[in-house]
Amino acid sequence: MNLEFFKVGEANLEQIRLWRMSNNVTKYMYTDPQISLEDQRKWYQRIVQDYSRMDWIIYADGGNVGVVSLYDIAPLYRRCYWAFYLGDESARGKGIGRAVELNILRYVFIRLNFHKLCSEVFQWNESVVRMHQKNGSKIEGVLQEHIWKNGIYHNVICMGILRHEWENMIIEKLQYSPAKIEEWEDKIQHLTKCEGSTT
Numbered sequence: 122m123n124l125e126f127f128k129v130g131e132a133n134l135e136q137i138r139l140w141r142m143s144n145n146v147t148k149y150m151y152t153d154p155q156i157s158l159e160d161q162r163k164w165y166q167r168i169v170q171d172y173s174r175m176d177w178i179i180y181a182d183g184g185n186v187g188v189v190s191l192y193d194i195a196p197l198y199r200r201c202y203w204a205f206y207l208g209d210e211s212a213r214g215k216g217i218g219r220a221v222e223l224n225i226l227r228y229v230f231i232r233l234n235f236h237k238l239c240s241e242v243f244q245w246n247e248s249v250v251r252m253h254q255k256n257g258s259k260i261e262g263v264l265q266e267h268i269w270k271n272g273i274y275h276n277v278i279c280m281g282i283l284r285h286e287w288e289n290m291i292i293e294k295l296q297y298s299p300a301k302i303e304e305w306e307d308k309i310q311h312l313t314k315c316e317g318s319t320t
Contacts, residue, residue: 124220124300126177126189129168133178134161137188140208149206149246151268172311177303179205179221186212189221191229193239194308196315200237201229218249222256224300230284232302233312237283243268244276257290258282 129137138161140146147153156164168176174192178185189205203225207213229238242249244263254260258280266274 122216122220122298123180123182124217124224124298125180126224126300126302127180128303128305129165129176129178129188131162131165133185134158134165136185136208137161137178140187140206143208145210146206146208149243149249151270153270172308175305175308179207179217181212181215181217181220184209186217187221189225191225194233194312196312198237199233199235200239201233201235202239202241203229204240219252219256220297220300222252223297224302226256226282226287227299228302230287235284237281239279239281242278242280244278250278250280253280256282257287259286 135158138156138158141150141154142156154160168174173194174190175194176188176190179187179189186209187205187207189203191201191203194201205218205221205225207217226238229235238258240253240258241264242253244250250260259282260278261281262279264277264279267277268275
């Protein structure tokens with residue numbers, strides 16, 4: 122599998138906008154937005170200036186297939202959250218999600234030298250919960266009736282993995298091809314200046 126992460130840029134905004142409003146993406150998200158191109162441009166300006174997040178386009182086997190993000194990046198505590206989606210339905214069922222997660226784990230624990238990676242998943246999204254568990258994350262708790270969506274309150278699973286847990290399993294159990302990840306250079310430099318960061 123040829124897998125690369127490119128920094129989200131202005132050329133990607135229309136594709137991301139359409140993905141983010143599609144039913145096959147929004148059903149897994151907390152919101153169901155209707156987004157104008159101007160809204161998307163404003164979102165892009167915010168994320169470029171937000172040093173607590175990094176967003177990439179997922180490029181797999183010749184095409185853009187989705188988005189992966191690190192957010193709530195907290196260098197003082199050496200932890201962050203992550204999320205992803207595949208906007209291209211034809212990319213599903215090919216192991217891309219697993220490969221994305223394994224590369225994000227390596228990036229967070231090796232490149233950023235963080236201690237913990239966290240995620241949140243709707244409780245009913247059992248396939249993603251299982252994928253995270255297979256890749257080393259543990260269920261840390263349940264946020265009861267945490268999100269109101271489509272007339273229903275939804276429970277949210279909180280998951281996390283510590284660096285030493287990843288180190289204990291990654292070398293022998295998780296074989297994969299590393300992705301090429303384009304750096305957010307200014308954000309990496311910012312992290313190095315923050316108290317508690319050792320990158």
